[in-house]
Amino acid sequence: MRTTSSEAETIPIEKYNNLETEIDEEKVSWKKAALLISLPFVFFFISLFLGRLLIDPLTVIKILAQNLLFIPIEQTWTDTAETVVMRIRMPRAIMAGAVGAGLSISGAAFQGMFHNPLVSPFILGVSSGAGFGAALAIVLDGSLVMVQICAFFFGIVAVTITYFTSRIYKTTPILMLVLSGMVVSALFQSLLSLLKYLADTEDKLPAILFWLMGSISNVGLEDLPVALLPIVAGSLGLLLIRWRFNILSMGEMEARALGINTELLKGIIIVCTTIISSSIVAFCGIIGWVGLVIPHLCRMMVGPDHRVLMPTTLWVGAAYLILIDNLSRIISPAEVPLGILTALVGAPFFAYLLRKTKGGWG
């Protein structure tokens, strides 16, 4: 609302109160909250009976009851169905939720820290670094575990280089971080291209390309604890400092004037987001757009206050990626890589959100 003072005087007070400038932060409606909270559970449950082997919802409930709650129920299903639900679909849905949550909360964290709506969790070069690491392991005939370790390691290496490149005068100005991130991304991108060029076109190159597209189909029950630990730890860290994002988003100088040790805070944020995103990239490849779109969507729903925004992004992100993963399994017999689908859905959706928020912050 931009009115000149003369215009403002002609608007009566009652009318003023009705303008959309009023926000009442204490009230988030019950219905909205209940819907939001139940969403990931609904999609999670749906994902358990969807797929090539259709298992009816009731059987799924029975399988879950027997395996998770240890309620003795007479087995009316095949062992295959049980294996599919408990060892394939459930870990996969859990991982999808964790990946969505992790990417979204990292995205929200970076958008708050850089106060820029176009920032994704990969801004500091984590995906380029991890991509290079994975390609290196593939070219060198590494096992799947080796690929994951390499991707995780180089993701962290890339961010570390970015961080120390941006340090001038013992501080890391926000703009320098963004620029260093670009430099480091470009560097690792070119190294990745070099590896692609050198890779054997019969089996290595397709493997690299497929890995870069991003997919969570590789994640099994055994991988879950290792994959989840960094995501959960990082997200918890970001949730704990959620209010400080409000202050940091006002600018570094103001944050310091409000008694915030900005270097320490930025350090914590970078460490948390980096362990989240490099772990995600290591297990699932590069899944774009989630960390960009979900924070915007949530800001539109619950407003910009990070105290509410951070937990909401986490939850909605989880629901969103479980949903997308369900789609990736059903829209074609050959599974569509998740990274392609998130971009295919995310990009137009982002355009819609930008239009709706008029390029602003929701």
Next chain:
Amino acid sequence: MTAKVSICSASFSYGNKEVWRDINLNIEKGETICLLGPNGCGKTTLLNCIHGDATLNSGKIYIDGRDVNSMGVTELAQSMGYVFQEHSAPFPYSSLEVVRMGRAPHLGLFQVPSRQDTEMARSIMEEMGIGHLAHKRYTNISGGERQLVLIARTLCQGPEIILFDEPTSHLDFKNQALVLQTISRLSSKGLTIIMTSHFPNHAWLLSSRVALMGYNGFVDIGPAEKVMTEQNLSETYGLKVKVYQGMAEHNNINFCIPEFSLPTDGSGI
């Protein structure tokens, strides 16, 4: 008794360019001091040094007898607030949330503001007469209102000193008066106030002490009546300034205005 803020033979330069050299100033508790001077003379730099954001080349600045550079950010924020001039507001927070941010120096890293903190923010806003702004988006209120919200946020820090960097810039006539009035009220409550200004008349309105700055340090320091003479102002700003005195109902009012004249060397229009 030590001064609230004391600047001792301080010098500052950006690279090779010296901004000011060997300046001294003591500011007592409860005093309002107005830093006046032309663009680029280093007023804001001095505020930044007092706030510990910029580091002196030589000399020291003491707050309550303690070296500013030895104090941590949190400690500084508890004793000193800073209302900045340039300010970008990226997210449409509610004004109440912006004011509440002032509680940050009193909360731990993992803490979020409690109900008491919110109540405190709200009552400060009420007291300043901006309670009605609490639930308005900070990005949608006027420049003057925003300035008042920022002052409220600074008060929320519970400081004893407040630094203002050109608190009235970009504001219309009424809002300038509103902000000055607020500053004057804070001063009467015993807060120590250091502000920069581009409007010499504001120093009279606040009946403050004035530190007039030239291009290498202070020209003169003292009460407005003593420092703001036609000669001092004319020399500092490099143009002819006339000081007038008017009679209001109970007291004298001073004001100054520049005298227009075409440049005598013929380089003008």
